[in-house]
Amino acid sequence: MDMLQVSVWRGAASGGYRTYEVPRQESQSVLDVVTYIQRHLDPTLSYRFACRVGMCGACAMTVNGVARWTCRTHVSKVVQGNAIQIAPLAHLPVVKDLVTDMREFFDKWARARGQFVSGTGATRKSDFARIASDSPGRVAANAGIECIGCGVCYASCDVVSWNPDYLGPAALNRAWTLINDERDGARAERLAAVAGDAGCHACHTHLSCSERCPKDIAPTASIAGLKRAVALAAWKGEL
């Protein structure tokens, strides 16, 4: 039987790679490999997953240096010879082994004013808001709305590594979808929150987030939209 040489990060901020031999199987995902290690070779290995089918985003890890969903990554796609290296997501504190602390990532969503705030005065008794599916705002929001917060873009972003305060692609993409929501009631606060050195203007347009997003979202385009919207607001004295 073919065996994979799987090098897995063990420890927290300090630690090292440990190599395991895992039987190669057909249609094997990287998550299958990690699960095999924990169930058959080393039960102390910590990792995070939930749905296994690319819906939850919990199983994102660094595979051969690239952030990916391990459940949707076939071994055949990433294996080099018979070797694979698996590490926790970059730019996030490691809790243990392959588990990262996502708090800062989600706190930044809140800092980017990622919560919906109604501007229409609607209550739960109100009728549905009617928004044309082909309206420009709806089209722009749709382009970024499918984000499930897996952190792959955040772990892939160079600016996050250079500027720890940078809100990151996912939080900014979220802000952009809300700014394009006709019902939005917090546009000014949101534009102010995403302006400046820690916000959209720090983006260097490297496109790593757009390249690696498993949902094929282009956060770079959303951030470019924010740059224009914030610059326009500053120009009009509304920032």
Added chain:
Amino acid sequence: MNGAGQGGAAARAAGMSPGAKAETWLWIAQRASAAVLALCVLVHLVTIIYAVRHGLTGAAILGRTRGNGAALAFYSVYVLAIAVHAPIGLRTLCQEWLGWRSASLNWFALALALALFAFGLRAGWAVFTG
């Protein structure tokens, strides 16, 4: 979109860092100066290539720039765009690569801007007065 007063109040309520507005303007200034530079660099390069290909001597070039108001005006705009553009970019590099984020960085960038502007204008003036 909210009015100006509301926007500012909202920004303060949002706990926005006081520098965010200034950072936004620096970003606008850098993009605007980049647009000017795109044209100026092109004209400058074409001028150099023309001078080299026609074997113009230093004296011949000075002969054309001396008293040439258009050349002085062009290079003054060019120098101004450089003085705006380069220090803002270098400031960002210092922040991201060196972790230099204190107020001293702003003074450094300002000093660089003034130096680029002064030396650039001096050079432009020199070929004008020849």
